[in-house]
Amino acid sequence: MLLSWPLCAGAETLRELASFAGVRDNTxxxxxxxxxxxxxxxxxxxxxxxxxxxxxxxxxxxxxxPAGTNMQLRNVAAVMVTADLPAFARPxxxxxxxxxxxxNARSLRGGTxxxxxxxxxxxxxxxxAQGNLLVGGAGAEAGGSSTQINQQAGGxxxxxxxxxxxxxxxxxxxxxxxxxxxxxADFDTTWRAVQAINEEFGSPVASAVNGGVIRLVGPxxxxxxxxxxxxxxxxxxxxxxAPAKVVINARTGSVVLNGRVTLRPAAVAHGNLSVTIDTRxxxxxxxxxxxxxxxxxxxxxxxxxxxxxxxQVVEGADLMxxxxxxxxxxxxxxxxxxxxxxxxxxxxxxxxxxxL
Numbered sequence: 001m002l003l004s005w006p007l008c009a010g011a012e013t014l015r016e017l018a019s020f021a022g023v024r025d026n027t028x029x030x031x032x033x034x035x036x037x038x039x040x041x042x043x044x045x046x047x048x049x050x051x052x053x054x055x056x057x058x059x060x061x062x063x064x065x066p067a068g069t070n071m072q073l074r075n076v077a078a079v080m081v082t083a084d085l086p087a088f089a090r091p092x093x094x095x096x097x098x099x100x101x102x103x104n105a106r107s108l109r110g111g112t113x114x115x116x117x118x119x120x121x122x123x124x125x126x127x128x129a130q131g132n133l134l135v136g137g138a139g140a141e142a143g144g145s146s147t148q149i150n151q152q153a154g155g156x157x158x159x160x161x162x163x164x165x166x167x168x169x170x171x172x173x174x175x176x177x178x179x180x181x182x183x184x185a186d187f188d189t190t191w192r193a194v195q196a197i198n199e200e201f202g203s204p205v206a207s208a209v210n211g212g213v214i215r216l217v218g219p220x221x222x223x224x225x226x227x228x229x230x231x232x233x234x235x236x237x238x239x240x241x242a243p244a245k246v247v248i249n250a251r252t253g254s255v256v257l258n259g260r261v262t263l264r265p266a267a268v269a270h271g272n273l274s275v276t277i278d279t280r281x282x283x284x285x286x287x288x289x290x291x292x293x294x295x296x297x298x299x300x301x302x303x304x305x306x307x308x309x310x311x312q313v314v315e316g317a318d319l320m321x322x323x324x325x326x327x328x329x330x331x332x333x334x335x336x337x338x339x340x341x342x343x344x345x346x347x348x349x350x351x352x353x354x355x356l
Contacts, residue, residue: 014180014193015233018214021179025084026167028126032116033057034077034099034108034133040152041077041111042103050078050103057114077105081116081129083161090166094159097129107152109135118161129161171225178216178225180232185212188240200235244351248337255336257351263322266348268339 033053034041042050054076055065065071083097099113111133118127133155171178182190190208197206197216205217218228244260285294331339343349 011236011238013233014196014235014237017184017189017237017239018180018182018193020171020229021181021213022169022171023087025086026120026126028083028085028118028120028161030081030116030118030129031102032079032081032099032129033114034079034101034105034111035075035114036110036112037075037077037105037108038110039074040107040109041074041105042101043074047078047103050076053078077101077108077111078103079108079113081113081118081161083118083127083129085120085126085163085167087167087169089163091163093163095127095161095163097157097160099133099155099157101153105153107135108133108155109152111155113157113160120167124165126165126167127161127163129157131157131160133157171229176218176220176225178218178229179209180206180214180216182212182214185210186240187211189237190214192240193235193237196235196237197232200231245354246340246349246351247354247356248340249356251356253332253334253337255340257322259318261322261349261351262318263325263343264348264350266343266346268343 031053033050050073051071054071054073058065078101079099080102081097081099083095085095089095097113097118099108101108113130113133115128115130117125118129120126134157135152135155180193182193190211190213194206194208194214197214198204207215209215216228216232219225241260242258244262245258246261247256248254282296284296326336326339337355340349340353344351344353
């Protein structure tokens with residue numbers, strides 16, 4: 001019922017804690033068509049954009065479709081194609097793509113994605129995607145019955161897109177200034193990193209901008225700058241302890257506590273309350289030769305049951321004591337969410353509470 005992760009006792013490298021500004025992925029998106037489906041494609045009467053996309057593609061290939069043609073194409077599906085363009089990607093390199101149906105196609109299994117331009121937020125085409133889909137789901141149907149494992153309306157193409165345009169990226173300005181951005185802003189960790197970098201190079205090449213950014217004065221030459229950045233990423237660092245935090249996933253009932261969570265002394269009473277409503281239906285008939293009508297009369301029996309819940313003292317100084325104290329209440333994960341929120345409101349939970 002309770003999960004935990006230990007605090008990191010050893011040193012980590014700066015590569016694991018931060019990244020250089022500008023070194024990032026870029027998201028791409030495109031609209032395309034998947035063909036070759038075995039009758040599991042879009043129902044074109046309900047998805048007119050599939051027919052429109054196919055007619056536009058035919059016109060680019062020199063094929064003219066007469067106006068008013070009713071194309072019943074069950075082997076075609078309209079899809080959205082997404083991909084992440086990594087930093088430093090060059091034309092000719094291949095990247096993975098994810099293909100997702102936007103119509104009412106039952107399955108994309110066995111389909112082939114036709115050439116689809118993938119565009120960035122600026123509207124420019126950065127890659128072209130095409131290839132056979134790999135769908136992780138499977139299904140079967142016969143005689144009006146069907147069964148399915150996992151999802152079949154989406155798939156992946158490994159290396160399915162070829163980069164056509166690179167994203168301009170300049171590391172550092174003309175003066176060689178770089179910025180190191182931490183994944184989680186923390187003043188103590190940032191200050192420790194500044195001291196570790198300056199100690200590594202023997203000169204004040206690093207200075208803190210704020211709790212999450214360090215400014216570095218590196219070489220202006222490209223080759224020396226890369227060597228400088230690689231040396232910075234290898235520097236070991238002991239980050240400060242993470243703050244006490246409890247994460248609750250209300251959809252799955254998962255509760256996660258890190259090692260700094262503690263409980264102040266508190267008394268908690270926990271008991272379940274259940275309400276049962278049992279309705280029986282009877283028939284009321286009029287007397288012979290009467291003018292009444294036969295009616296259905298409901299007879300409801302309502303019962304309220306409440307389990308006894310005695311006060312129990314909960315207190316914890318370390319993670320295992322906190323887990324033992326919470327488990328002593330005998331609560332389900334759903335009940336535990338309410339208990340933790342109540343402890344937080346009462347000031348007995350020494351941790352930040354995050355609900356997903």
